[in-house]
Structures are given as structure tokens and as C-alpha cells.
Amino acid sequence: MSKRETIAIDMDGVLANNMAHYLAYHFRETGIRITETEIQGKPEEQCFEDPDAVYRYLAMPDFFRTLPINPDAQEVVQRLNDHFNVYIVSAAMEFPWSLVEKYNWLAEHFPFISWQQIVFCGDKGIVKADYMIDDHCYNLQSFSGNSLLFNCYHNINETEFERLNSWKDAERYFFSKG
Numbered sequence: 001m002s003k004r005e006t007i008a009i010d011m012d013g014v015l016a017n018n019m020a021h022y023l024a025y026h027f028r029e030t031g032i033r034i035t036e037t038e039i040q041g042k043p044e045e046q047c048f049e050d051p052d053a054v055y056r057y058l059a060m061p062d063f064f065r066t067l068p069i070n071p072d073a074q075e076v077v078q079r080l081n082d083h084f085n086v087y088i089v090s091a092a093m094e095f096p097w098s099l100v101e102k103y104n105w106l107a108e109h110f111p112f113i114s115w116q117q118i119v120f121c122g123d124k125g126i127v128k129a130d131y132m133i134d135d136h137c138y139n140l141q142s143f144s145g146n147s148l149l150f151n152c153y154h155n156i157n158e159t160e161f162e163r164l165n166s167w168k169d170a171e172r173y174f175f176s177k178g
């Protein structure tokens with residue numbers, strides 16, 4: 001029997017829909033409604049007039065605990081988990097207060113992921129796996145395995161890596177091969 005391959009899966013922008021959360025926080029704070037279409041292709045800090053807005057939202061208690069989940073993420077990650085060694089890899093040390101919230105969020109939405117499969121880290125360059133699914137090119141650039149860019153509003157113009165358009169697309173990628 002061949003060895004199970006490993007997949008490193010990012011949280012923010014991949015399992016979780018950070019963009020929808022930013023827009024909701026921004027609307028609550030300012031009363032200004034910005035649509036998803038308006039921020040396509042923009043880096044996080046350019047989505048709102050106030051360049052500090054995203055960081056301010058990220059720093060709010062419960063931000064990470066209440067993130068909406070991306071469509072089909074639960075079902076597809078569960079299926080991947082049955083056939084691959086799945087690790088959830090998040091550069092959570094950028095926001096140290098997020099650790100417990102992220103852990104509890106995973107426990108709620110991905111209860112089949114054990115604590116041994118969770119890697120909260122700093123620089124993802126240390127991570128070795130067969131596949132990495134991430135929404136930021138800088139994480140994929142230092143990765144030595146198969147780099148997969150998960151479609152996200154800020155990366156729509158990136159062409160450096162193979163793109164997964166959605167979790168359904170990820171399912172096709174991993175299960176329709178060969």
C-alpha cells in the first residue's frame with residue numbers, strides 16, 4: 001500500500017471567508033456597504049478607505065471565532081481527510097490572540113480534525129507536505145511540494161500557481177486524477 005500523501009490547508013481565505021467578515025464589520029462600523037465586486041484584485045489593506053481597518057477588525061475579540069466558512073469546505077475536507085494526511089496550517093502567530101479562537105472554530109466546523117493535525121505557526125517556509133492549499137502566493141513560493149492557489153478576492157490576477165476556484169474544484173483536483 002502506498003503511503004498517504006500530505007496536504008497542508010490554510011485557514012484564512014481558504015477554509016474561512018475572511019472577505020465577507022471584513023465587509024460585514026466595515027458595514028457595522030461605518031454604515032457604508034461595499035460589495036465583493038468592488039474589492040476584487042485588491043490587497044487587504046486597500047479594500048477600505050482606512051488602510052488600518054482590516055487589522056482593526058482582526059484585532060477585535062471573536063473575529064476569528066465567528067468567521068463564516070467557505071462553501072463546501074466541510075464536506076470536501078472531510079473527504080480529503082479520509083484519503084490523505086490532512087494538516088490545517090495557519091500562520092496564526094501573526095495574530096497571537098487568535099490561537100484559541102481558531103482552535104475553537106476548527107473544533108466547531110471540522111470536528112473530525114484532531115489536534116495532531118493542527119499547525120499554528122509563523123513562517124510557513126518551515127512546512128513540508130505533498131500539497132499546500134493557500135490564498136497567498138508568498139506562502140506557496142517557499143513551498144517545495146505542489147502549490148495550489150485557492151481563489152480569493154485579492155489573488156484573482158495572480159497566474160504563478162495552479163488555481164483552485166472553490167472547494168468543489170479542489171475535490172475534482174484530488175479525486176479526478178488518473
Ligand SMILES: [Mg+2]
Pocket residue numbers: 010011012013014134135136
Ligand atoms: Mg490565508
